[in-house]
Amino acid sequence: METTAEPAVHMSGIVKDFPGVRALDGAGLRLDPGEVHALLGENGAGKSTLIKVLTGVHPPDGGRISIGGRPADIAGPLDAERNGIATVYQEVNLCPNLSVAENILLGREPRGRFGISPRRMNRRAAELATGLELDLDVTRALGDYPIAVQQLVSILRAIDLDARVLVLDEPTSSLDRDEVRILFDLVERLRSRGVAILFVTHFLDQVYELCQRMTVLRNGRLVGEFATAELDQRALIGHMLGEQAGELDRVEERAHREAPPPGTEPLLRARGLGRSGGIAPYDLDIAPGRIVGLAGLLGSGRTEAARLLFGADRPDTGGVHVDGRPVPLRTPRAAIAAGLAYCSEDRKAEGLVADLSIADNLLLAMQAARGWMRPLPAKTRSELVERYIRALRIRPAAPDTPAGSLSGGNQQKVLLGRWLIMQPRLLILDEPTRGIDVGAKAEVQRLVAAQAQEGTAVLFISSELEEVLRLSHRVVVLRDRRVVNALDNEGDLDMDRVLAEIAEGGAQ
Amino acid sequence: MTPPSTLPGLSVALSRTRELAERRRRFIPVSMAGLVLVLLFAAGSARYTGFLEPQVALNLLVNNAFLIVLAVGVTFVILAGGIDLSTGSVLALSAMICAWLLREGWPPVLVIPAALLSGVVLGAAQGCIIHFYGVQPFIATLGGMFFARGLCYLISTESIPITDPLFGALAQTRIPLPGGTSLSVGAVVALAVAGAAAYVLHRTRFGRSVYAVGGSESSAMLMGLAVGRVKVGVYTVSGFCAALGGVLYTFYIASGNSLHGLGMELDAIAAVVIGGTLLTGGFGYVLGSVVGVLTLGTIQTILVFEGTLSSWWTKIVAGALLLVFILLQRALAPRSAR
Numbered sequence: 001m002e003t004t005a006e007p008a009v010h011m012s013g014i015v016k017d018f019p020g021v022r023a024l025d026g027a028g029l030r031l032d033p034g035e036v037h038a039l040l041g042e043n044g045a046g047k048s049t050l051i052k053v054l055t056g057v058h059p060p061d062g063g064r065i066s067i068g069g070r071p072a073d074i075a076g077p078l079d080a081e082r083n084g085i086a087t088v089y090q091e092v093n094l095c096p097n098l099s100v101a102e103n104i105l106l107g108r109e110p111r112g113r114f115g116i117s118p119r120r121m122n123r124r125a126a127e128l129a130t131g132l133e134l135d136l137d138v139t140r141a142l143g144d145y146p147i148a149v150q151q152l153v154s155i156l157r158a159i160d161l162d163a164r165v166l167v168l169d170e171p172t173s174s175l176d177r178d179e180v181r182i183l184f185d186l187v188e189r190l191r192s193r194g195v196a197i198l199f200v201t202h203f204l205d206q207v208y209e210l211c212q213r214m215t216v217l218r219n220g221r222l223v224g225e226f227a228t229a230e231l232d233q234r235a236l237i238g239h240m241l242g243e244q245a246g247e248l249d250r251v252e253e254r255a256h257r258e259a260p261p262p263g264t265e266p267l268l269r270a271r272g273l274g275r276s277g278g279i280a281p282y283d284l285d286i287a288p289g290r291i292v293g294l295a296g297l298l299g300s301g302r303t304e305a306a307r308l309l310f311g312a313d314r315p316d317t318g319g320v321h322v323d324g325r326p327v328p329l330r331t332p333r334a335a336i337a338a339g340l341a342y343c344s345e346d347r348k349a350e351g352l353v354a355d356l357s358i359a360d361n362l363l364l365a366m367q368a369a370r371g372w373m374r375p376l377p378a379k380t381r382s383e384l385v386e387r388y389i390r391a392l393r394i395r396p397a398a399p400d401t402p403a404g405s406l407s408g409g410n411q412q413k414v415l416l417g418r419w420l421i422m423q424p425r426l427l428i429l430d431e432p433t434r435g436i437d438v439g440a441k442a443e444v445q446r447l448v449a450a451q452a453q454e455g456t457a458v459l460f461i462s463s464e465l466e467e468v469l470r471l472s473h474r475v476v477v478l479r480d481r482r483v484v485n486a487l488d489n490e491g492d493l494d495m496d497r498v499l500a501e502i503a504e505g506g507a508q
Numbered sequence: 509m510t511p512p513s514t515l516p517g518l519s520v521a522l523s524r525t526r527e528l529a530e531r532r533r534r535f536i537p538v539s540m541a542g543l544v545l546v547l548l549f550a551a552g553s554a555r556y557t558g559f560l561e562p563q564v565a566l567n568l569l570v571n572n573a574f575l576i577v578l579a580v581g582v583t584f585v586i587l588a589g590g591i592d593l594s595t596g597s598v599l600a601l602s603a604m605i606c607a608w609l610l611r612e613g614w615p616p617v618l619v620i621p622a623a624l625l626s627g628v629v630l631g632a633a634q635g636c637i638i639h640f641y642g643v644q645p646f647i648a649t650l651g652g653m654f655f656a657r658g659l660c661y662l663i664s665t666e667s668i669p670i671t672d673p674l675f676g677a678l679a680q681t682r683i684p685l686p687g688g689t690s691l692s693v694g695a696v697v698a699l700a701v702a703g704a705a706a707y708v709l710h711r712t713r714f715g716r717s718v719y720a721v722g723g724s725e726s727s728a729m730l731m732g733l734a735v736g737r738v739k740v741g742v743y744t745v746s747g748f749c750a751a752l753g754g755v756l757y758t759f760y761i762a763s764g765n766s767l768h769g770l771g772m773e774l775d776a777i778a779a780v781v782i783g784g785t786l787l788t789g790g791f792g793y794v795l796g797s798v799v800g801v802l803t804l805g806t807i808q809t810i811l812v813f814e815g816t817l818s819s820w821w822t823k824i825v826a827g828a829l830l831l832v833f834i835l836l837q838r839a840l841a842p843r844s845a846r
Contacts (some may be wrong), residue, residue, distance in 0.1 A: 115711030
């Protein structure tokens with residue numbers, strides 16, 4: 001398509017160095033008005049960094065940026081806003097303690113005779129919300145609303161800036177299906193008004209649904225720019241991964257070929273385990289070497305079920321047997337002592353210590369289990385760290401890198417490594433692949449399958465049904481905080497069957 | 509279970525009340541503080557004759573004017589998610605500067621601005637250290653606390669009496685109110701400061717940014733707010749308020765002494781917390797801090813009326829109240845923050 005209009009944003013040859021790492025090395029992007037454009041790449045490919053250069057969070061070390069045809073030098077987030085660039089991040093970056101109206105208008109509040117006028121502010125915010133067909137009480141505290149609504153509020157804020165460029169950085173990763181729909185409607189309305197929208201996501205289906213063109217990055221370099229209509233998903237993944245494509249298929253083969261015979265004595269047996277307000281009493285058996293998947297919608301009680309097993313929440317009813325003996329799993333400490341490991345879904349808040357190095361993060365759980373009085377010998381430490389960094393393919397492979405500076409996928413691998421070092425007998429993984437890209441996903445899945453093969457029992461929780469089906473020997477379906485069914489998977493369980501259970505299972 | 513159909517009106521009313529309570533949750537701590545104050549007052553009036561005089565209530569303002577000003581300043585800092593341990597020492601320094609410069613023969617109209625300036629400079633310096641060097645507020649203001657206290661001793665290790673006629677007049681002047689009651693100049697200044705602070709916090713961009721930074725500093729930065737200006741600003745405000753508190757303190761005590769205001773920074777923080785401001789920042793009101801100071805003052809007044817009790821009971825009751833209020837805040841905190 002030939003357009004005479006200037007591109008809304010044109011970035012070329014962007015270079016960005018961090019201490020010890022070149023995050024961007026000749027990355028670029030061209031964004032036209034009135035298009036939804038996807039920015040794609042593996043974790044660590046430099047998508048986030050490129051966006052942060054555009055939004056002024058990180059000043060670039062080289063390259064050119066022009067906005068609306070004019071060269072621009074974006075000095076900070078405020079400067080980006082002045083250039084008409086608004087950003088909505090994956091994590092909602094608003095203030096939960098302030099009202100919705102304030103969150104939309106903070107920094108440019110309408111003023112009356114006596115300073116800021118709350119009345120006018122509420123009216124203006126309400127107008128904006130109704131203009132986009134959102135039903136919101138703008139006077140309520142933002143924190144009272146679910147994350148999805150907060151996400152929409154951050155878009156409202158962006159729109160009020162009269163943004164010509166809207167950057168959506170993984171906006172859908174914490175939304176359910178209906179909420180994604182509302183978001184997409186909003187995006188489509190904005191696009192038709194001529195706003196240029198840059199959309200970053202790991203959900204390739206959403207890319208094909210929403211975007212006209214896409215830009216692919218790999219290892220901080222620009223791979224190319226493609227029209228969505230002219231590149232199918234398979235080829236796209238190939239561009240994103242380079243030579244590693246095909247790994248996903250191999251994972252699947254292996255996981256099922258090596259499945260142990262069913263009927264092995266269960267390692268863990270839960271009977272009538274439940275907690276009011278969390279999850280209705282449920283039974284669960286997991287045998288060594290088996291992967292049990294928990295499937296269900298967000299909020300169906302998957303995490304709650306896992307937390308009971310691990311002693312992170314106290315059960316009201318029921319109990320757990322390990323190796324046929326009753327074990328009171330009242331605290332995570334007791335669960336760890338019994339050979340359980342729990343990899344949390346919220347890796348930032350509950351898992352990774354961002355300021356510590358990769359090595360320290362890897363060894364944290366092992367050191368805690370030994371007790372702080374008995375430090376690991378330096379030699380053992382470095383051997384273990386070396387081995388797991390290599391086995392997990394953590395990049396950068398420098399043990400001293402602060403964990404907080406890693407990309408999402410690599411952070412997840414460090415977290416996984418922390419528990420693998422412990423040689424757990426049962427590994428509980430809560431959303432281990434959330435927010436990480438295809439390549440890293442394949443690696444995490446490969447690790448999980450390999451771990452099971454070595455005899456570890458695995459409880460695998462994921463929102464991505466496909467992934468659950470690919471890995472699990474048995475799929476437990478949850479709905480409305482209840483276990484509704486458990487299905488054996490010999491590699492022949494199909495998605496429709498599970499979807500039906502999720503949708504209607506247990507309905508009476 | 510569905511509610512009985514005979515009472516649809518009641519269930520509607522109930523749900524509406526719940527809705528209202530949910531929406532007004534942020535006002536609960538400050539209302540609780542007000543309720544405690546009223547209860548304490550009621551208890552005092554029931555027990556002692558002469559407690560319910562209007563002048564007794566007004567004397568709370570008169571006797572605690574400096575602490576109100578201090579607490580108002582600290583409210584800014586705590587709302588923005590910080591802490592200020594230097595206010596007691598800055599108060600002492602400001603009082604010391606007043607006494608010293610007056611003895612040196614400076615005119616009072618220059619002495620007071622000089623004292624206030626000392627607080628502004630110290631506060632701004634602490635704010636800069638915290639913002640630009642990323643030093644923990646606790647440590648930076650602990651340093652400020654020792655620094656200001658040390659300066660006091662540098663000026664004089666002895667108490668310096670204040671004999672200036674203007675200071676005397678300001679201390680003595682009473683502003684008459686209806687009903688034969690009156691307020692001191694200090695109390696009026698304290699109320700004006702509280703009013704101004706409430707205006708700044710709720711009606712100016714700086715004030716709203718204080719709340720935003722307290723709610724989430726990284727979000728505030730990404731929203732394009734001037735986080736640095738806010739952080740340096742709140743410590744400057746707190747330094748100014750502490751210095752102003754020092755000037756009011758000299759009206760009250762008529763001397764400069766290196767030992768003035770020992771531990772007063774903690775009284776101010778306690779008053780702010782009892783007044784319902786969340787120590788983690790982002791929630792709270794200046795009104796609450798004033799109520800907090802008055803609550804501490806009421807406890808003290810009750811002890812005076814009681815006559816035989818040790819004055820340390822003030823600390824014991826204040827400590828208990830503090831714990832109760834912190835537990836209350838915990839219970840009301842948004843689910844995600846727990």
